[in-house]
Amino acid sequence: MSEIRNVAIIAHVDHGKTTLIDSIFKQSGTFLSHQNVDERIMDSNDLEKERGITILAKCTSVDWKDHRVNIIDTPGHADFGGEVERVLSMADGVILLADAAEGPMPQTKFVLSKALKLGLKPIVIVNKIDKSDSRGEDVVDEVFDLFVSLDANEEQLDFPVLYASGRSGWAVENLDDPRDNLDPLMDLITKHVPAPTNDVNAPFTVLASMLDKDNFLGRVLTGKVYSGRAKVNDTVKSIDLNGNKVESFRLTKLLRFEGIERKPVDEVSAGDIICIAGIKESTVSNTICAPEVETPIQSTPIDPPTMAITITVNDSPLAGREGSKLTSTMIRDRLLAEDEGNVAISVTESANKDAYEVGGRGELQLGVLIETMRREGFEMTVSKPRVLIKEENGQKLEPYEEVFIDVDEEYSGTVVEKMQQRKAEMTDMRQSIGKTRITFRAPSRGLIGYQSEFMTDTRGTGVMNRVFLEYGPYKGDIRGRHNGVLISNGDGQAVSYALFNLQDRGFMFIEPQADVYEGMVVGQHNRENDLDVNILKGKKLTNVRASGTDEAVTLVPPRKMTLEDMMSYINNDELVEVTPKNLRLRKRYLKPSDRKLAAKA
DSSP: OOEEEEEEEEESTTSSHHHHHHHHHHHTTSSOTTOOOOSSTTOOSHHHHHHTSOOSOEEEEEEETTEEEEEEEOOOSGGGHHHHHHHGGGOSEEEEEEETTTBSOHHHHHHHHHHHHTTOEEEEEEEOTTSTTOOHHHHHHHHHHHHHHTTOOHHHHSOOEEEEETTTTEEESSTTSOOOOSHHHHHHHHHHSOOOOOOTTSOOEEEEEEEEEETTTEEEEEEEEEESEEETTOEEEEEOTTSOEEEEEEOOEEEEEEBTEEEEESEEETTOEEEEEOOSSOOTTOEEEOTTOOSOOOOOOOOOOOEEEEEEOOOSTTTTSSOSBOSHHHHHHHHHHHHHHOTTOEEEEOTTSSEEEEEESSHHHHHHHHHHHHHTTBOEEEOOOEEOOEEETTEEEEEEEEEEEEEEGGGHHHHHHHHHHTTOEEEEEEEETTEEEEEEEEEHHHHTTHHHHHHHHTTTOOEEEEEEEEEEEOOOOOOOOOSOEEEEOSOEEOOHHHHHHHGGGEEESSOTTOEEOTTEEEEEESSSSOEEEOSOOOOOOOSOOOTTSOOOOOOOOOOOOOHHHHHHHOOTTEEEEEOSSOEEEEESSOSHHHHHHHHHO
């Protein structure tokens, strides 16, 4: 039997994990020379391809000389930290990727701290070393400092370093070595990462780390075999973290990764990363084991959700025109299915069963869930995200984040001022040529909706990274949006002439001919109050043709917002209407009289 190595790749978003895996596939003979393969093959779902980020952790396997190397690709965003925490339990070693120009970044710190706590041995790769602004040796020093600050042990601090270009497909030990291929990396993995220390003769146990659904196989659990071996048709049971039995079943289908595909196998043994299909009840963090086993494998506790949104049925006048899944039962079933497979999300139902509170790590994670549902044909309304407050010893506590901001020097004053308005405290400021890196400790509440304002303030040049830090004392009121909105006072289609006349009142979110209804938000007001406007008013026509009356109307293009922008833009009395074809902003109460009553209450 070939020797097994289980290794996870961790890095900050955009440092090249998924591209590096592409090159490993090509060089290890996973794909034949004539096979046509997508770029970033591991980013398999549509949202991952569009945004260029990894959202779901995925496993793959390559054969190298006489070793079988299982590689786990992890997300770089802290919002998807739940994915990272779970899958690291399958690995015996970890490859830390750092960009040769940017060095270790905030999310690097986040995922690395999880790996070091599990005692995994790291390999450091300085990637993109062929960039013109690369500074390889400085980056290695910064990585070492990061290890020290995270309390790495002696063995972890003695990490091997390679310089690489994932896109070009080479890695070297010294910068003047010939740059041929990734052999040095693969050889280092087989030499440095320990083989799984598992007892083949003990009873069979697997810790389930990932759950997904397959159209042909049904529910599929992925996990690492901690001990023993099992064959197809063996009887096993699953137990939860407290040792209570969940279900008993026969192993009807066992699969193992070969490249990016899952191939059926007859037998699996300790150290393998496997998939078990055809289970009914078992879920993530359950132990699948032989009938005589009583003690579950302990899995790492997942950080709790810090932010929540409320999802309700779409009840606008345009409901049901664009989507196929409209009822609260459909929304409930879909959210519960997500809750089962995604440990970083929590779903609770309201008392009268018409609203669902969905908790997650941040706006991006919640936005990705809603965008996925929208593409599946769902229609719904979504509230403004709010942070989850805790009570301890009679004191209110709220989540805080560590915020790292990289900006050009000229914008640093504006950024500091805006962050202070949002109750953030500056903890560090460092300057290099023309650039400033500022670190803040900020309440998560204050950061809701700041991203788009930040991009405007820094003319699109700033980079902001956030990582959950801790729960701390409640900071009091933080002022939200300063401007009111323009609200349609009737149902119909927006008219160019009306839009043209309203331009000096503020800017618009909609185009001419867009469907509107009473209570829908059509633009932002220049002042602090909300304003009801007639967006349907056409030009009065007369039979007198005078010079200058027929000038063409010139419209300023409307401001287009993404789903996450809209969620963070709205106030508590507003909602986002989400359908497969459109995103609309609206007031919670569509009639002006209802809004007045609610404001008084």
